[in-house]
Amino acid sequence: MEKENLFGKTLTELQAIVADLNLPKFVAKQISDWMYKKRVSSLDEMRNISKQAKELLAEKHKVSFTSFSNVQESMDGTKKYLFPVKPMQFIEAAYIPENDRATLCVSSQVGCKMGCLFCMTGKQGFQGNLTSGEILNQIFSLPEFDKLTNIVYMGMGEPFDNLDEVLKSIEILTADYGLGWSSKRITVSTIGIIPGIRKFLNQSNAHLAVSLHNPFEAERKQLMPIENVYHLPKVLDEIRSFDFNNQRRVSFEYIMFNGVNDQTRHINELARILNGIKCRINLIRFHPIPGTPLETSSNETILAFQAGLKKKGIVTTIRASRGEDIFAACGLLSTKELVKQQKNEEY
Amino acid sequence: MGKAEKIALQKTTLLSSIEIAKHVFVLSFSRTEDFRPGQMVALALNPNEPFRLYSIASGNTQNEYRILFNIQTEGFLTPKLAELKAGQTVYISKPFGSFYGTLENDWWIAAGTGIAPFISMLESGMGKNKTLIHGGRSKESFYFADRIRALLDGNYIQCSSVLKQEGIYPDRLTTYLENLEYLPTDKNYYICGSSQLIVDVRDILINRGVAYNKIIAEIYF
Numbered sequence: 001m002e003k004e005n006l007f008g009k010t011l012t013e014l015q016a017i018v019a020d021l022n023l024p025k026f027v028a029k030q031i032s033d034w035m036y037k038k039r040v041s042s043l044d045e046m047r048n049i050s051k052q053a054k055e056l057l058a059e060k061h062k063v064s065f066t067s068f069s070n071v072q073e074s075m076d077g078t079k080k081y082l083f084p085v086k087p088m089q090f091i092e093a094a095y096i097p098e099n100d101r102a103t104l105c106v107s108s109q110v111g112c113k114m115g116c117l118f119c120m121t122g123k124q125g126f127q128g129n130l131t132s133g134e135i136l137n138q139i140f141s142l143p144e145f146d147k148l149t150n151i152v153y154m155g156m157g158e159p160f161d162n163l164d165e166v167l168k169s170i171e172i173l174t175a176d177y178g179l180g181w182s183s184k185r186i187t188v189s190t191i192g193i194i195p196g197i198r199k200f201l202n203q204s205n206a207h208l209a210v211s212l213h214n215p216f217e218a219e220r221k222q223l224m225p226i227e228n229v230y231h232l233p234k235v236l237d238e239i240r241s242f243d244f245n246n247q248r249r250v251s252f253e254y255i256m257f258n259g260v261n262d263q264t265r266h267i268n269e270l271a272r273i274l275n276g277i278k279c280r281i282n283l284i285r286f287h288p289i290p291g292t293p294l295e296t297s298s299n300e301t302i303l304a305f306q307a308g309l310k311k312k313g314i315v316t317t318i319r320a321s322r323g324e325d326i327f328a329a330c331g332l333l334s335t336k337e338l339v340k341q342q343k344n345e346e347y
Numbered sequence: 348m349g350k351a352e353k354i355a356l357q358k359t360t361l362l363s364s365i366e367i368a369k370h371v372f373v374l375s376f377s378r379t380e381d382f383r384p385g386q387m388v389a390l391a392l393n394p395n396e397p398f399r400l401y402s403i404a405s406g407n408t409q410n411e412y413r414i415l416f417n418i419q420t421e422g423f424l425t426p427k428l429a430e431l432k433a434g435q436t437v438y439i440s441k442p443f444g445s446f447y448g449t450l451e452n453d454w455w456i457a458a459g460t461g462i463a464p465f466i467s468m469l470e471s472g473m474g475k476n477k478t479l480i481h482g483g484r485s486k487e488s489f490y491f492a493d494r495i496r497a498l499l500d501g502n503y504i505q506c507s508s509v510l511k512q513e514g515i516y517p518d519r520l521t522t523y524l525e526n527l528e529y530l531p532t533d534k535n536y537y538i539c540g541s542s543q544l545i546v547d548v549r550d551i552l553i554n555r556g557v558a559y560n561k562i563i564a565e566i567y568f
Binding site: 222225231 | 397398443546550553564565566567
């Protein structure tokens with residue numbers, strides 16, 4: 001039987017494990033210190049834990065990280081790391097350095113169930129949820145770990161479709177027993193799963209980003225099937241009902257599609273539906289994926305769209321395109337790798 | 348602005364549970380609300396536990412809600428739902444969602460239990476001039492086949508890459524779509540099933556000239 005990895009366990013979970021082994025409670029804190037503060041990758045390296053305790057732990061548990069199996073580096077410094085999860089399963093993490101910031105975009109699932117028309121990850125279908133340890137492994141195994149300033153859960157998968165593991169990973173990033181980072185360094189993105197939004201807002205202090213992409217329900221559902229289940233107005237009502245303090249931020253992601261969502265009527269409707277929500281809109285250039293019927297809006301259109309929203313009083317930024325030369329849009333690298341592996345299987 | 352409306356679950360009683368195929372069940376519940384064919388309900392065994400969503404698989408003129416599901420061995424709810432007996436309590440939401448059917452000559456495409464919303468549409472009298480393509484692995488996985496034949500005024504195509512039987516297209520439904528000599532580009536295509544089915548079918552339809560805004564998808568998640 002494969003040993004269970006302790007890496008990714010919360011302190012409460014570690015305490016339950018050591019209690020089961022009749023070990024003193026403080027051993028759990030020692031383990032979390034070694035894993036999350038000193039970043040060791042084996043039980044053997046935990047020098048202040050007794051040999052007997054380590055032997056007991058090692059019977060059914062291990063501590064290990066998984067190294068990346070591939071990396072691509074862009075001309076602009078963006079790096080895309082590919083991590084194997086299980087045989088034939090891969091996830092991606094994108095490291096994006098920028099002036100005094102360095103952001104890591106992490107995955108929360110292998111593949112995705114949501115089937116958005118513009119997304120490459122969706123083409124893999126859904127292959128599984130990541131554990132908290134597998135989410136954190138993308139961060140801890142990163143060669144640039146010490147440079148990281150921000151984490152965004154915007155890689156492969158829908159974080160709120162795997163919320164319990166995402167919340168555990170955030171706890172470990174922010175808790176005193178973990179990395180102790182400010183939750184303001186973390187942003188979690190969702191396509192708008194209402195029960196998940198409610199739970200996330202109540203159980204963490206990290207920032208929220210919502211993939212909006214079209215303010216009209218009938219048009220949004222053509223891009224994002226989730227609109228058939230959780231309607232945008234109700235998503236916005238949910239956000240509106242939450243008391244965002246000064247520190248916590250909600251933003252809306254808006255990929256610009258030529259002739260689809262980049263017209264004046266979209267600006268007007270965005271202003272109408274976002275009324276009363278203190279927020280920011282991030283406009284994103286679309287990186288076309290194979291076979292897509294969608295095209296990116298022109299730079300002129302994006303700038304005009306930004307100006308139109310600003311005129312309506314909405315803080316609007318245009319996200320710089322990064323890593324275009326290395327397939328930086330999530331899912332491209334892992335889908336390529338999956339296809340390559342599947343072909344190998346056939347021979 | 349209105350306060351966020353939570354998905355409220357109300358207590359109801361299971362009227363019946365029928366295993367219509369191996370590990371595939373139809374549950375029926377008392378109906379208290381009107382709904383539009385294609386909508387879903389949230390279901391839980393305890394109001395404090397996470398709910399799961401199921402398309403309604405009964406007509407809007409029938410006196411009960413029915414849902415169709417297969418047991419997900421690692422699933423949170425379906426193994427428990429399969430154990431339920433008539434008379435036991437469950438918690439159900441009002442119908443919601445907007446995977447509405449139309450009275451147009453639409454194409455309906457489903458795999459496995461993804462047939463549920465189309466059954467609701469058929470039972471609600473929306474079967475005229477429809478084309479229904481259903482993918483399944485075994486003969487018994489073409490759920491409600493007799494009822495579909497009775498209600499559908501159009502084409503009913505069953506596809507199976509496993510079954511070799513007259514009247515059943517002997518390959519995947521995606522292969523059927525790829526090999527169709529003529530695929531109309533002016534129809535609406537409604538798809539219900541797993542994300543992989545949705546993505547694969549959508550890619551084929553777009554590749555064959557169907558505009559993306561004619562493709563309406565309901566993903567099981």
